[in-house]
Amino acid sequence: MANNVTDIRSKATDSEKITINLGYVDLGHVDLLVQEGFYSNRTDFIRTAIRNQIERHSDVVRQAVTRKSVDLGLRTFTREDLEAAKEAGQMLDVRVLGLATISPDVTPELARATIASLTVLGALHASAAVKAALADRIK
Template identity: 70%
Template sequence: MQVQTPLPATRPKLPEAEKITINLGYVDLGQVDLLVAEGFYSNRTDFIRTAIRNQLTAHGEALKQVVARKMLVLGLQQFSAADLEAVRRAGEKLEIRVLGLATISADVTPELALETIASVTVLGALHASAAVKAALADRLR
């Protein structure tokens, strides 16, 4: 008799980036295009990412101090229905503070979110169903 091992549960893949839109003056855009054409950067996105990383590095110490002062979780934080059920059983409410990506899983109902989440502060992106975002609208900062 041959025993088959069950396949591991697959998790939805989280996006690695958030799309943003910026407006640049024609001269600035032309200078970026010239640097790309001269081979300094592979494309406009490469230039913009490099510029942003350089600014984040330049202000790194200030960012660390603010993250600590505001008690922000740095990176990714995900909340499932099971996580929030545990919070409800404990009779507590969460104050979510994230610098990065906060995800409230699709299995979380608006009612469960309202019962267990006191406030949400996200510097970056919040991924949640439209219904959960609407339910928490007055708690988003």
């Protein structure tokens, strides 16, 4: 695995906001468990439930990550990284499970010249111009 990949769980403040729709009865059960002190709030319950499901399927996740050659965690692509790939005549097939970041100083032209495909299971942080330049390569 690349040396600039970090375990995503080590950064508790790095998160992506999601919205879910939940039935009233399920929501009532969550609120009851919070009220009874099992969880500090609804978010704590939801995070715990998600982590339990990920752990429950951990073997499948590990196998898929290995099979698909996915970087797990936080992966940053700097201008220097992409310029080095360009100098070497390489096109990158980027696969990240977690957070992929393309540095703000990366130009759309440099991104197109060096990134052949981009698959992110999680979140992609890049400038709007870079995202637009790679739109046909993002899966």
